[in-house]
Amino acid sequence: MTSVMRKRKQKRALAGEIAEAIRSGGYRGGEWLRQIDLEEKFSATRFDVRAALDELVVLKAIEHVPNRGYRVAEIDTATLRHIRETRVVMETAAVPNIVAAVDAPTLARLRDLAEQFSAAAREGTRADQSRVNSEFHHLMYHLSGNPVMEEMIWNLRDRSRGSNVTVWISHEALLRSDRDHHAMLEALEARDAARLTELISGHILRNDP
Template structure:
């Protein structure tokens, strides 16, 4: 019997780091879990060099940790740190509202509308992976409207870092429905060029992930 091998293609560190971060987000790697480079190579059909470079990128983002003489593991974020991450996210992401509205075009508005509808369909009949993917795409398009790649990178670095927490995003179907409503409300605010309303919605959207019993709501 002939054994088949997976051909490993070079990948950019950002692309591969994004794939690993998504796997962490979807729970394929748990908080505190050690990451074996050989397993990452096989799972993502990547070269050893690319895996090492991507893991180092995720260390910079603080999505994972590097422990000397031991290796890499998914970062463990306590609730207090997660609260601080959310606070910073609110400041940064709401500050993008003006640029988002200024950068809005009919084409991007149409793209956002399509993604909002796709997310609603995923809530009704899709998998958690579908929901996470479309949700990320919606926000990627929205923040790309800011025209500031440094701001975009900072936003996603903070989001990646928060994934090391044990707090469950979308812990209930109602929380998914709230996200669905938020997307349509943000879309309406962008279309109406209502910066204040968009800022308010972004802040509320970030806060919705906070555990309901957590003091202070963050």
């Protein structure tokens, strides 16, 4: 791997780490991101942090305000509704390929992640819950076999973090996500594409992560 390719990979990884911090509620909509704090938090150079922030601006996860700096994008109610509606289209479109591609080892890994999420919902931190939730959905959408669709799905999910809705708005919402994960597993095991489509749509429209 060339040094240029390594640098690009590092930049993408750092942008992903910052996006994950936003996703897990570490930064809220409208909050300013101080580059010096990010350098310390992520053990990165100023150049790498700036490059990662610029990448997140392109993805609309954050915004750049001239002469002020970078802040987490704020999403109004109408835009959030449009993002959810688009997510339903994108994520349910992946269902046929997901159902066709899932195999026993992947089901076992998804089952393990669902159990990890159940444990995190009972006694884990919000960061634990967000991390395992992300791993569960990343693995499921990776089964689509379409990396472009997968990237667009996660760009939309990350962009929606700029709303004033918390990661899980209540403990009941957290428990509902837990139940949904297990129901999605049952649908996958039964190769029931219609049921999985229904579950994903409900998951999104209720604003569950």
